[in-house]
Amino acid sequence: MKDINILAIETSCDETSVAVVRNGKEVLSNIVSSQIDTHKQFGGVVPEIASRQHIEVIIQIVEEALEEAEVILDEIDAICVTQGPGLIGSLLVGVNVAKTLSYTLDKPLIGAHHIAGHIYASNIDNNISYPSLALVVSGGHTELVYLKDVLDFEIIGSTHDDAVGEAYDKVARQLNLEYPGGPKVDKLAKFGEDKYKFPRAMIDSDDYNFSFSGMKSAVINFVHNAKQRGDKIVFADLACSFQTAVVDVLITKTRKAIENFDVKQLILAGGVAGNSELRLQVLKLEKELGVEVLIPKMSYCSDNAAMIGAVGYYYYKYKLFADPLTLNARSTLDLEEVRK
Ligand code: KG4
Ligand code: ZN
Numbered sequence: 001m002k003d004i005n006i007l008a009i010e011t012s013c014d015e016t017s018v019a020v021v022r023n024g025k026e027v028l029s030n031i032v033s034s035q036i037d038t039h040k041q042f043g044g045v046v047p048e049i050a051s052r053q054h055i056e057v058i059i060q061i062v063e064e065a066l067e068e069a070e071v072i073l074d075e076i077d078a079i080c081v082t083q084g085p086g087l088i089g090s091l092l093v094g095v096n097v098a099k100t101l102s103y104t105l106d107k108p109l110i111g112a113h114h115i116a117g118h119i120y121a122s123n124i125d126n127n128i129s130y131p132s133l134a135l136v137v138s139g140g141h142t143e144l145v146y147l148k149d150v151l152d153f154e155i156i157g158s159t160h161d162d163a164v165g166e167a168y169d170k171v172a173r174q175l176n177l178e179y180p181g182g183p184k185v186d187k188l189a190k191f192g193e194d195k196y197k198f199p200r201a202m203i204d205s206d207d208y209n210f211s212f213s214g215m216k217s218a219v220i221n222f223v224h225n226a227k228q229r230g231d232k233i234v235f236a237d238l239a240c241s242f243q244t245a246v247v248d249v250l251i252t253k254t255r256k257a258i259e260n261f262d263v264k265q266l267i268l269a270g271g272v273a274g275n276s277e278l279r280l281q282v283l284k285l286e287k288e289l290g291v292e293v294l295i296p297k298m299s300y301c302s303d304n305a306a307m308i309g310a311v312g313y314y315y316y317k318y319k320l321f322a323d324p325l326t327l328n329a330r331s332t333l334d335l336e337e338v339r340k
Contacts, residue, residue, distance in 0.1 A: 004316055007065070007076045007101070008309030011054045011094030012086025012114050013139070014045045018061045019305035020069035020076070024313025025124060028069035030299070030306040031061050040179045044169065051089030058097050065305075073105055080312030083111030083322075084333035085140065091329035102324040110315040111322040112308050113338050115141055116151065118269040120311035121301070122294040129292075133263040135254050137278070138270030139165035139180070142250075143335075144208045144257050147267075151314050151340045156257060157208025164246060164272045167212040171242050174223045175235050185239045186275050192236030194244040196222060203249050208257050215245055243277050251281045258289050265292045274301040314340070 010017040019030040039045045081098035102109035119134045134145040142159040172181015198218045201211040226233045286293040318340035
């Protein structure tokens with residue numbers, strides 16, 4: 001069969017990324033230009049600045065990705081771009097570059113779902129089997145997704161409020177850690193103990209939903225009260241107590257879903273999939289329940305275009321093409337809308 005080379009573009013938040021992926025598996029290049037240094041001075045992503053920076057670098061990143069892959073535009077079979085969800089101004093930059101390339105080169109255009117990309121990051125170095133369960137944990141999403149088949153997603157549970165990554169970043173601010181604080185809280189937690197026993201919200205609820213805003217508030221209130229009383233707080237213990245509570249809830253709900261749905265694999269997806277404690281606990285579930293666990297390598301956990309090329313291959317296979325004249329970026333886009 002002929003090789004399928006996909007030029008993939010991801011600009012949904014604060015990473016400008018372009019990749020060339022062959023047959024959904026072979027990552028020929030995956031260039032990621034991060035804007036973290038710009039946004040950290042504001043304590044979080046400033047959408048206006050994010051879209052401007054995408055515009056400034058995107059063409060250069062496309063050129064670098066092609067160069068590193070040693071592929072010319074003529075050898076590209078389709079242009080795939082993250083259509084949503086994400087920051088609308090950021091998404092629009094990638095979508096417009098993709099539409100222009102598709103129209104001028106007369107190549108098929110694919111508008112991919114960002115979370116589908118995070119999930120299919122696990123299909124790069126491994127093979128997803130069906131049915132599977134994905135635990136999606138990122139800055140904007142916390143979901144348990146049942147994958148019936150290729151590109152067939154059912155969300156069986158999600159957060160009522162904050163996403164896990166968002167809660168991590170807000171707790172990090174309390175600990176005076178720079179944006180994005182998630183990885184820094186994770187590191188700090190290794191030096192602490194679960195002394196403060198924060199509440200495990202919704203851990204016993206009869207569903208697969210989550211709530212993290214209460215846990216985040218518990219940490220914030222704890223810090224305020226301690227400051228007012230002049231008590232000394234051990235930040236490492238605070239980080240560890242928060243992390244232990246969060247991971248405890250995530251694992252408890254995931255275990256319940258694996259027990260009640262007949263799945264072959266558990267797929268960890270999204271930026272928080274890089275969390276050391278979560279990775280450890282998920283691997284324990286593998287032993288406990290005998291379910292195969294797929295965890296993407298670190299560079300495919302945070303936002304990157306290789307994962308968009310990985311899922312784009314299946315959009316290509318099932319001819320899920322978009323019109324280069326009318327495709328629009330969507331800040332909210334339902335994962336269950338993706339259908340082959
Ligand atoms: O998937 P992602 O790169 O972007 C979104 O689609 O949102 O996820 C970014 C989020 C941030 O909130 C970041 O703090 C969090 O993932 N994150 C972590 C870790 N690494 C990244 N949170 C906890 N522990 C980590 N090791
Ligand atoms: Zn993401």
